[in-house]
Amino acid sequence: MSTQEFMLSKFIAPGARVELLAKEFVIHSNAPEKKIYESKVVDVIGNDKLEILMPIEQTKLVLLPVNGEYNLHFFTSRGLFQCDAKVTNRYKEGSLYLLEMKLTGSLQKYQRREFYRFPCVLDMEVRELTADEKRGIEQEGEFIADDEAPGTKAVILDISGGGLRFTSATPFEPKSTVVCNYVLRRESGNRRMCVAGELLSCRRLEKNPGQYEQRVRFTYISPREREDVIRYIFEEERKKRQKEN
Numbered sequence: 001m002s003t004q005e006f007m008l009s010k011f012i013a014p015g016a017r018v019e020l021l022a023k024e025f026v027i028h029s030n031a032p033e034k035k036i037y038e039s040k041v042v043d044v045i046g047n048d049k050l051e052i053l054m055p056i057e058q059t060k061l062v063l064l065p066v067n068g069e070y071n072l073h074f075f076t077s078r079g080l081f082q083c084d085a086k087v088t089n090r091y092k093e094g095s096l097y098l099l100e101m102k103l104t105g106s107l108q109k110y111q112r113r114e115f116y117r118f119p120c121v122l123d124m125e126v127r128e129l130t131a132d133e134k135r136g137i138e139q140e141g142e143f144i145a146d147d148e149a150p151g152t153k154a155v156i157l158d159i160s161g162g163g164l165r166f167t168s169a170t171p172f173e174p175k176s177t178v179v180c181n182y183v184l185r186r187e188s189g190n191r192r193m194c195v196a197g198e199l200l201s202c203r204r205l206e207k208n209p210g211q212y213e214q215r216v217r218f219t220y221i222s223p224r225e226r227e228d229v230i231r232y233i234f235e236e237e238r239k240k241r242q243k244e245n
Contacts, residue, residue, distance in 0.1 A: 008047045008107050012074050016041045019073040054097040083107040117158040118233040124182035125151030143220035145194040161230045163217040171212045172199045184232040191228045196220035
């Protein structure tokens with residue numbers, strides 16, 4: 001994480017998605033166990049306050065308590081930012097239910113977070129592009145996955161917002177484009193991913209005959225899919241820290 005501090009109003013804009021992590025376990029009337037909430041920035045007030053939408057869980061508003069303290073993660077076009085903040089007010093404005101948040105710590109950026117490699121073990125299917133997928137990329141510059149195309153079994157060894165490393169019994173040609181199908185088990189529900197990327201390297205594993213270690217750089221992945229990968233990494237790291245503590 002960068003130690004550089006940033007002005008809130010310069011880097012966080014209305015519409016940015018934000019994730020709230022309770023710094024202490026707080027029981028809410030309609031969400032007794034949930035500690036992570038998703039919301040959206042409505043307005044930025046100076047350099048230490050912002051308005052966000054009150055989170056919703058299962059169609060119900062989550063009344064986060066005034067003075068409750070949270071760690072905020074912002075997902076923006078400029079990258080990922082985080083800071084500590086507390087709820088200073090709750091109110092309704094028109095049809096919107098809002099929270100006023102005041103920063104209790106400086107805004108900081110996760111430098112190159114999307115390229116941080118997170119070690120994991122995830123099942124995956126990987127395959128070459130189909131003829132229709134190739135045609136779509138060549139003619140439209142767009143990857144449209146063929147959900148019926150079969151793949152070969154593989155295991156992801158590490159993953160980031162920029163790509164992944166995996167092993168499989170099938171080697172692929174470096175610089176070729178491959179399709180990766182896998183599931184991220186998120187706290188808010190499983191995310192099925194189908195993204196395409198450039199195969200960067202392929203090497204035979206001497207200690208595991210018949211298996212190849214290969215690396216892929218995502219080249220056809222939507223911003224939301226990349227965000228899902230990054231959030232998955234956040235959640236898994238939190239679980240790891242909680243076990244260590």
